[in-house]
Each structure stands twice: as C-alpha cells, then as structure tokens.
Amino acid sequence: MVEKFKEILKKIEEAKGKVILFAIIKTDDLSDKWSVIFSADWAKTDKRDEVFNFLEDLFKKTLTQEEHQSIARIGIYMRDDYVVKSLLVFKKDFVIKEETKVNGFTTHEGYIIESNSSN
Amino acid sequence: MAKYEDLKTITDARLQTIQTLIDAKDWDMTAYMMGCVLEYALKATACKTLSLSSYPPVKSKKIETFFRTHEFDSLLIISGLLDIFGSGGSFFGNWSAFTQEYLGQWTEIRFEVGGKWDEIKTNSVYNELKVLISEIKKRW
Numbered sequence: 001m002v003e004k005f006k007e008i009l010k011k012i013e014e015a016k017g018k019v020i021l022f023a024i025i026k027t028d029d030l031s032d033k034w035s036v037i038f039s040a041d042w043a044k045t046d047k048r049d050e051v052f053n054f055l056e057d058l059f060k061k062t063l064t065q066e067e068h069q070s071i072a073r074i075g076i077y078m079r080d081d082y083v084v085k086s087l088l089v090f091k092k093d094f095v096i097k098e099e100t101k102v103n104g105f106t107t108h109e110g111y112i113i114e115s116n117s118s119n
Numbered sequence: 120m121a122k123y124e125d126l127k128t129i130t131d132a133r134l135q136t137i138q139t140l141i142d143a144k145d146w147d148m149t150a151y152m153m154g155c156v157l158e159y160a161l162k163a164t165a166c167k168t169l170s171l172s173s174y175p176p177v178k179s180k181k182i183e184t185f186f187r188t189h190e191f192d193s194l195l196i197i198s199g200l201l202d203i204f205g206s207g208g209s210f211f212g213n214w215s216a217f218t219q220e221y222l223g224q225w226t227e228i229r230f231e232v233g234g235k236w237d238e239i240k241t242n243s244v245y246n247e248l249k250v251l252i253s254e255i256k257k258r259w
Contacts, residue, residue, distance in 0.1 A: 025222075027190075027192075027222045027223030028190040028191075028192040028193055028223060030184070030185060030188065030190065030192070030193045031190070031192035031193045031195075031196055033192050035219070035222060045243070048216065049212065052212050052215065052216075053212075056207075056211070056212075059206075060207070068206050068207065069205065069206050069207070070206075071206045072192045072195075072205075072206070072218075073211075073214060073215040073218050073219055074211075074212075074215045074219075075215060075219030075222075076215075076216075076219070077219070082234075082235055083219075083222070105222040105223040105224065105225070105227075106223050106224060107223075
C-alpha cells in the first residue's frame with residue numbers, strides 16, 4: 001500500500017504542485033484504520049472540497065476496494081497546523097513502527113510519504 | 120451505563136452548550152464539547168443499530184474494550200454508520216473534516232492550554248458537526 005501512496009504522491013505533484021506533508025498513520029489500534037495526513041500550500045481552506053474530491057478520486061483509482069475502505073479519513077491541513085508541525089519532524093520515507101506519542105496523539109504505525117517544509 | 124434515550128437527550132443538551140461556549144468565545148472548551156457531542160450521538164446510534172437499551176451493553180471486559188472508547192474510528196464501526204461516513208460514503212468529506220481535528224485519544228485536549236483553536240477553525244469544524252449530527256439523527 002505504501003508503494004501505491006508513493007505513486008499517488010507523484011500524480012498529485014504532477015497535477016497540482018509540491019506537497020509539504022503526505023503521511024498515513026494509525027491512531028486507533030482497535031479499528032486498525034489509516035488516517036491520511038495531507039498538507040500543501042495550494043490546498044487552501046476555501047478549496048477544501050475540491051482538494052478532497054481530487055484526493056479521494058485518486059485513492060479510488062489507485063487502491064483496491066479493501067485498501068480504500070481501510071482509510072478512516074483524509075485530513076487536509078494548513079502548514080502551520082500542529083498535526084503537520086508534529087509530523088514534519090520525521091523525514092521522507094520514515095516508518096513509525098511502534099507506539100509513538102506525537103504532540104498530543106498516539107500513532108501506532110505510520111509512513112511518511114513526503115515531508116518537506118520548504119515545498 | 121448510559122441509557123439510549125439519555126444519550127440522545129444529552130446530545131441535544133450539549134449542542135446548546137456549544138452555542139453558549141461559542142458566544143463566550145471559549146474556543147478550547149467548544150472544541151472539547153464538539154467532540155463529546157459526536158461521541159454521545161454515535162453511542163446513541165450504536166444503541167439503535169444494535170438494539171441496546173443501555174451503553175455499554177454488558178460488563179464483559181473483552182466486549183467493553185470496543186464500547187468503552189472515545190475514539191471515533193471504533194465508534195463509527197459499532198454505530199453502523201460506515202456506509203455514509205466511511206471511505207466512499209456520501210458524508211466522508213464531512214466526517215474527515217471534523218475528525219481530522221480529533222485524532223486518536225482526542226479527549227486529551229481538555230488538558231491543553233490554548234493555541235490550537237480559534238474562531239475561524241471552531242466555526243468551520245462546528246459547521247461540519249452540524250452536518251454529521253443532522254445525518255445521525257435520521258438513523259438513531
């Protein structure tokens with residue numbers, strides 16, 4: 001699934017531009033679902049619905065039905081949001097393998113697909 | 120244990136509390152209360168979906184693990200609302216926009232001191248909550 005998200009990142013950047021943060025994390029160990037964490041300067045608050053639909057459409061086209069249903073939410077954040085700041089400390093391709101407390105929320109597993117505050 | 124009808128009543132009562140907190144510009148407590156309202160509403164819907172008169176339904180520790188949680192991903196499963204709020208559902212966008220602010224053990228926010236919530240963010244998230252509650256009420 002991580003390789004597919006890398007493929008999705010490539011498509012996003014080709015279509016829209018650079019991405020600051022793109023990660024998938026698990027914060028609920030019971031449900032075992034992924035939260036997609038996304039931030040890009042072109043994904044402004046007033047364009048949230050448009051960006052959401054664009055991402056959701058890419059996920060549908062790239063992931064299997066089972067993989068798609070394992071996504072609990074698509075979170076679109078501004079670069080100054082604490083969730084983004086908390087995850088930007090991890091470098092691109094970093095894998096969170098064990099329970100890690102990240103600025104107020106616990107991550108059980110995670111993959112940092114893109115992490116570049118200068119984007 | 121909370122009774123099914125009480126969970127519905129408390130959802131509406133705390134929605135009114137949210138308006139009072141917004142009027143008082145208490146953004147942090149509004150944020151916390153908004154999370155509580157969604158939790159109560161999902162638990163009420165779980166009662167309806169699973170034909171339970173109270174919540175949690177039994178005292179078995181294994182079963183309680185899944186019911187005694189504040190985390191929205193687990194509550195969504197037992198509420199039976201995955202079809203509309205889950206990935207691909209009609210209100211997945213609203214669900215995402217609201218719950219992205221309440222990752223994991225979100226109740227910890229009651230111990231946080233300022234900074235993460237302001238008027239714009241609070242009102243935006245409140246609008247998403249109203250959509251979610253409106254849909255939940257059709258099913259609870």
